[in-house]
Amino acid sequence: MSAPATRQSLPIASDLGKNIDYELFMDCVHCGLCLGSCPTYVETGNENDSPRGRIYLWRAIADGRAPFSPEAEKHMNGCLECMACETACPSGVQYRHVIHSFKNDQARTRGPAPMLGWLQRAMLFGLTPHRGRMGWALFPVKLMQRLGLGWAVRLSGYLMPGFLRRMQEIVPDLAPYHNLPEFLPAIGPKRATVGLLLGCAADAFHPQINLATARVLQHNGCDVHTPRSQACCGALHKHAGLDDDAARLAAGNCDSFAAVPGGLAGLDAIISNAGGCSPVLKDYGHILEGHDAAGPGAVFGGKVRDIHEFLAELGPVKPRHKVSLKATYHDACGLAHAQKIRSAPRQVLAMVDGLSLVPLAENEHCCGAAGSYNITQPEMSAALGQRKSGNIAATGASAALTGNVGCLLQIDRHMRDRSPRVWVGHPVQILDAAYTGEKPFGLNVAIS
Numbered sequence: 001m002s003a004p005a006t007r008q009s010l011p012i013a014s015d016l017g018k019n020i021d022y023e024l025f026m027d028c029v030h031c032g033l034c035l036g037s038c039p040t041y042v043e044t045g046n047e048n049d050s051p052r053g054r055i056y057l058w059r060a061i062a063d064g065r066a067p068f069s070p071e072a073e074k075h076m077n078g079c080l081e082c083m084a085c086e087t088a089c090p091s092g093v094q095y096r097h098v099i100h101s102f103k104n105d106q107a108r109t110r111g112p113a114p115m116l117g118w119l120q121r122a123m124l125f126g127l128t129p130h131r132g133r134m135g136w137a138l139f140p141v142k143l144m145q146r147l148g149l150g151w152a153v154r155l156s157g158y159l160m161p162g163f164l165r166r167m168q169e170i171v172p173d174l175a176p177y178h179n180l181p182e183f184l185p186a187i188g189p190k191r192a193t194v195g196l197l198l199g200c201a202a203d204a205f206h207p208q209i210n211l212a213t214a215r216v217l218q219h220n221g222c223d224v225h226t227p228r229s230q231a232c233c234g235a236l237h238k239h240a241g242l243d244d245d246a247a248r249l250a251a252g253n254c255d256s257f258a259a260v261p262g263g264l265a266g267l268d269a270i271i272s273n274a275g276g277c278s279p280v281l282k283d284y285g286h287i288l289e290g291h292d293a294a295g296p297g298a299v300f301g302g303k304v305r306d307i308h309e310f311l312a313e314l315g316p317v318k319p320r321h322k323v324s325l326k327a328t329y330h331d332a333c334g335l336a337h338a339q340k341i342r343s344a345p346r347q348v349l350a351m352v353d354g355l356s357l358v359p360l361a362e363n364e365h366c367c368g369a370a371g372s373y374n375i376t377q378p379e380m381s382a383a384l385g386q387r388k389s390g391n392i393a394a395t396g397a398s399a400a401l402t403g404n405v406g407c408l409l410q411i412d413r414h415m416r417d418r419s420p421r422v423w424v425g426h427p428v429q430i431l432d433a434a435y436t437g438e439k440p441f442g443l444n445v446a447i448s
């Protein structure tokens, strides 16, 4: 069987799907045990929107049994890359390789994120991953908010095209920017020397989270190095199939942290507070060198720790302030599924006197943030955001905590519609409040 090549559909006999070990397809025994954990399948009920369906689809395209049609591309692009299917799969299917095979081939043959227009793509790859550019882009919004005209910014969204409105809707109340010094010393007896990753868009949207992370590390006896030359981790590019760009950013970050006093060897850990970034940061060895254990990528990746993971390993210092708050916790996919980090955030939060952590229904169900998913797949992203905000509102908590800024932005955006009294923040902000006695930005909470 063959299909004619058209502008919309690539020919069947192609080199698609040849960038993956074929045995990885065969690991799937089609049992269907992953279906109920897949957010897109749960929403649509369509087998093509499930892990099993996507594996089968991409394998059929790799075999030449199906064309790389717009319909197939739509189902593959609908994947959140949340990796809930890997958690659920009893056969150990490594789904991430299947979806990356698709994304790489899509970028090669159609360009990255082909569902977007040129302006959207320019903003996604030319603006979002650049901390400085994002800061300047958000400056007018911050100014309007400071002048008490945040309502005018929100209203202006109705005059914008759909994708700009969606980007504007996600902008939170912006805290004053804290330009962290390149070195902050340990408070109390020194226990470790660490590097701190700032992220890109995350630092522009929520600089107070990086400040809180640095202070929590200081209070736990860490010297903190924060090189200003560091850049985006490359996750955005990796997930779009742009492996060369991801490798370029990875190499730059290795150089940045190698340049701190004592070099990479002098760092006990490199800390990330972004659950969506740390899986890629930990994979720098593969991204740069294909797992050459002696290469700088592997050395860098081997030192990366999520902030909760690091504190739990170090043995956290008990904070002295009481934070009287009822909160709930959303497991970011990048932490729970990609890194299996579930207990550490709860463990460190349990140290905070006065904090009551209530369970959240579907706590490991993706919120719809998924990197740039709210830009590339706005309808599904909105459906998942609404589902998450409904579950959070049902807990009766005053705060929702999550260890990834992308999730935080998405949940905050939907909580503003659902229940604006709920404050959305990062666990390190609560820890910082418990160490310093200062209220987190935007949270009116009793601290004693």
Ligand code: SF4
Binding pocket: 027, 028, 029, 030, 031, 032, 033, 034, 035, 051, 052, 085, 088, 089, 090, 091, 092, 093
């Ligand atoms: S991915 Fe795993 S759980 Fe899902 S159908 Fe295949 S073998 Fe079963």
Ligand code: SF4
Binding pocket: 037, 038, 039, 040, 041, 049, 050, 051, 054, 078, 079, 080, 081, 082, 083, 084, 085, 086, 095
């Ligand atoms: S990564 Fe998430 S959205 Fe994609 S198939 Fe797996 S469970 Fe479904």
